[in-house]
Amino acid sequence: MKTKNHTTQPAFIILGALSFLALGFTLGKKAGEITPAAIDAAADLIGLSFSPEEKDSMLTNLNNQRNNLETLRKTKLDNSVSPSLIFNPLPKGFIPSQDQREYDWGLPDQVELPGADHDIAFLPVSHLSVLIKTKKITSERLTRIYLDRIKTYSDTLQCLITLMEGTALERAKEMDRELAAGTYRGPLHGIPYGIKDLLAVKGTKTTWGAMPYKDQVINETATVVQKLDEAGGVLVSKFTLGALAMGDIWYGGVTKNPWNLAQGSSGSSAGSASAVSAGLVPFAIGTETLGSIVSPSTRNGVTGLRPTYGRVSKHGAMALSWSMDKIGPISRSTLDNAIVLSIINGADPGDPSTIEAAFNYSSKKDVKKLKVGYFQPFFEGDRPGQENDRQVLEELKKLGIELHPLELKTAIDPAPIVSMLMVEGAAAFDELTRLNLDDQLVAQRRNAWPNLFRATRFIPAVEYVQMSRQRSLLIQEMHELMKDFDVIVTPSFAGQQLQITNLTGHPALCLPNGFNTSGSPTSITLLANLFEEEKLIMLGRLIQENTDWQAKRPPLFDR
Numbered sequence: 001m002k003t004k005n006h007t008t009q010p011a012f013i014i015l016g017a018l019s020f021l022a023l024g025f026t027l028g029k030k031a032g033e034i035t036p037a038a039i040d041a042a043a044d045l046i047g048l049s050f051s052p053e054e055k056d057s058m059l060t061n062l063n064n065q066r067n068n069l070e071t072l073r074k075t076k077l078d079n080s081v082s083p084s085l086i087f088n089p090l091p092k093g094f095i096p097s098q099d100q101r102e103y104d105w106g107l108p109d110q111v112e113l114p115g116a117d118h119d120i121a122f123l124p125v126s127h128l129s130v131l132i133k134t135k136k137i138t139s140e141r142l143t144r145i146y147l148d149r150i151k152t153y154s155d156t157l158q159c160l161i162t163l164m165e166g167t168a169l170e171r172a173k174e175m176d177r178e179l180a181a182g183t184y185r186g187p188l189h190g191i192p193y194g195i196k197d198l199l200a201v202k203g204t205k206t207t208w209g210a211m212p213y214k215d216q217v218i219n220e221t222a223t224v225v226q227k228l229d230e231a232g233g234v235l236v237s238k239f240t241l242g243a244l245a246m247g248d249i250w251y252g253g254v255t256k257n258p259w260n261l262a263q264g265s266s267g268s269s270a271g272s273a274s275a276v277s278a279g280l281v282p283f284a285i286g287t288e289t290l291g292s293i294v295s296p297s298t299r300n301g302v303t304g305l306r307p308t309y310g311r312v313s314k315h316g317a318m319a320l321s322w323s324m325d326k327i328g329p330i331s332r333s334t335l336d337n338a339i340v341l342s343i344i345n346g347a348d349p350g351d352p353s354t355i356e357a358a359f360n361y362s363s364k365k366d367v368k369k370l371k372v373g374y375f376q377p378f379f380e381g382d383r384p385g386q387e388n389d390r391q392v393l394e395e396l397k398k399l400g401i402e403l404h405p406l407e408l409k410t411a412i413d414p415a416p417i418v419s420m421l422m423v424e425g426a427a428a429f430d431e432l433t434r435l436n437l438d439d440q441l442v443a444q445r446r447n448a449w450p451n452l453f454r455a456t457r458f459i460p461a462v463e464y465v466q467m468s469r470q471r472s473l474l475i476q477e478m479h480e481l482m483k484d485f486d487v488i489v490t491p492s493f494a495g496q497q498l499q500i501t502n503l504t505g506h507p508a509l510c511l512p513n514g515f516n517t518s519g520s521p522t523s524i525t526l527l528a529n530l531f532e533e534e535k536l537i538m539l540g541r542l543i544q545e546n547t548d549w550q551a552k553r554p555p556l557f558d559r
Contacts, residue, residue: 034062045458079319079428086353087323089309089505093478096531102546103342106363113137117145119558121279125336128282129187139190143172146192150237150280153557157278158253159271162204162238163199163294171234187339189232194284196272197238198318201225208318209250210243211440222316224285224327224344231343239271239284245292245320249443257299259520259553266299268292272330273300278557283331283340283540289324289421290502297330297510298492301521303550304330305337308531309356315350321424324502333550334540361534367542368400370486370535376405378494384524388514390489392524399546412474414499417467422456470505478504486535492525501527507538512549
C-alpha cells in the first residue's frame with residue numbers, strides 16, 4: 001500500500017511552493033503551513049536555492065498560488081477537454097499542400113477467391129476490396145469469417161474488449177444491399193475492421209484498458225470511426241490496449257504476440273496489432289504517442305503507419321498527450337494503410353490541432369525518382385537484428401534505388417523534452433493521482449503510469465514551457481535535416497529517432513523485415529517529411545511487392 005507524508009514537506013506544499021503543476025494530495029486533511037523549510041525542500045527537488053529574504057518575500061504569493069490551485073480543482077475536467085495551447089509541428093515557413101487529387105491505388109481488376117476461410121482472412125484489404133466489388137464474396141460472409149476467428153482466438157490472445165457482432169452483421173448486410181443496388185463507396189466498402197479501445201463509439205464501453213474506466217460509456221463516436229463508417233467499413237470489435245496507452249498489460253490480462261504466446265504483443269496498440277497479425281481483422285486503428293504503433297507492429301510482424309501529427313483527428317480518442325498523440329492504421333500491407341489513411345485524413349472542427357493537408361498517392365508515380373537516405377551509423381556494428389536491417393538496404397539497391405548516407409545529429413537532446421508527454425499525461429489523469437484511483441491500475445512498477453504521474457507533478461510549469469521552446473528548435477533542426485530527402489530508412493529503434501520524430505510530428509512507416517534468432521518478427525522504419533506520407537507508401541510498397549516478409553503468417557493461427 002502506498003503512503004503519503006502529510007507532516008514533513010507534504011507534496012502539495014512542495015509543489016505549490018514553486019508553482020508546479022497542481023498536486024495537492026489533501027485526502028481530507030488540511031493543507032499544512034507554507035514555511036521557509038518547505039520552500040527549501042521544494043527548491044532542492046529542482047536544483048534551485050533562495051536566500052532567507054527571498055523566501056520570506058515569496059510566502060504571500062505562494063499561499064495565493066495554492067489557493068488558486070484549490071479553486072482550479074473545484075472544476076472537473078473531462079479527458080476530452082484539450083488545453084487552449086495547441087501544438088503545431090510546422091517549421092517556420094512550411095505550409096503543406098492542400099491540392100487534393102484523385103487517388104489511383106493500382107488495384108488489380110480481378111482477384112481469385114481462396115477456397116479456405118483462413119486464406120481469405122489473411123488477404124490484404126487491397127485484395128478483399130476487389131473481391132467485394134466484383135461480388136465474389138459478400139461483406140456478410142467476410143464479416144462472419146472474421147467474427148468467427150475473433151470468437152475462436154481472442155481469448156488465447158487476450159486481445160478483445162468488445163465484440164460488436166450484431167451491429168457488424170447488420171452493417172455488412174447493408175453494404176451488400178447498397179452494392180447490389182449499384183452504390184459502391186470505395187475500397188473500404190464492406191471491409192471489416194477493429195479499433196483500439198481508446199476510441200469512443202456511442203452505445204459501447206470505452207475502457208481505455210484501465211480498471212477505473214472498465215465500465216465507462218462515452219456518448220459519442222470518434223471522428224475516425226465516423227469516417228470509416230461513411231467509407232463503408234464494418235466495425236467488428238474494440239481491441240485491447242495497455243492501460244491508459246502504455247504497454248500490453250490491461251485490466252483483463254496481457255495481450256499476446258501470435259508468433260510467441262509466451263510473449264506480450266507490446267503496446268500500447270497491443271490488441272490492434274495482435275489481431276491483425278493473427279488474421280482476426282484485415283486492419284485495425286491504433287494510436288502512437290512514443291512508439292505505440294511502431295513497437296507492436298514490430299513485435300507482431302505487421303505494417304503500421306504513424307501519420308504526421310495533425311493529419312488525423314483525435315476527436316473522440318482518449319488523450320494521453322495532446323501535443324504528441326497520433327492515430328493511424330495497422331494492417332497487412334503498406335498499400336492497405338494508404339487506403340485507410342485516405343479515409344481518416346483531414347482537418348476536423350472537433351480537434352483544433354488538425355491541419356488541412358492533401359494526401360496524394362498515385363501508383364503511377366515513379367518510385368525511383370525518390371531521393372532516399374539512410375542513417376548510416378545505425379546500420380553498422382553487430383546490434384541484434386542488424387542483419388535484417390542491412391538486408392533491406394541491399395534489397396533497395398537491387399531494385400535500383402540509390403541510397404544516400406547521412407547521420408541523425410541534433411543539437412537539441414530529445415530525452416528531456418519527452419517529459420512533456422509525462423506532464424500532459426499527469427494533467428489528463430489528474431484525478432487518478434489526487435484521489436488515489438491510480439491504485440486500481442494493474443501495473444504498479446516504478447516506470448508504470450501511477451509512479452510516473454506522481455513524479456511528474458514535481459516538474460515546474462516554467463520547465464515545461466522551456467521544454468516546449470526547445471522542441472521548437474528540434475522541429476526546425478529535423479526540418480533542415482530531412483528537407484533534402486524524400487524518404488529516410490532507419491532501424492526502428494536505433495538511436496533517438498523514435499523519440500525525435502514523435503516529438504517533431506514526422507510520419508513513419510514500420511514494415512516487417514524478417515525474424516530474430518528466437519523466431520519473433522523484426523522491422524524497419526521509413527521516415528518522410530511532414531505531410532508526405534505518399535512517399536512512404538511508394539517506397540514501402542516497392543519493398544513489399546518484391547519481398548515476402550509481410551506475407552508470413554503465425555503458424556498457430558494459420559488455420
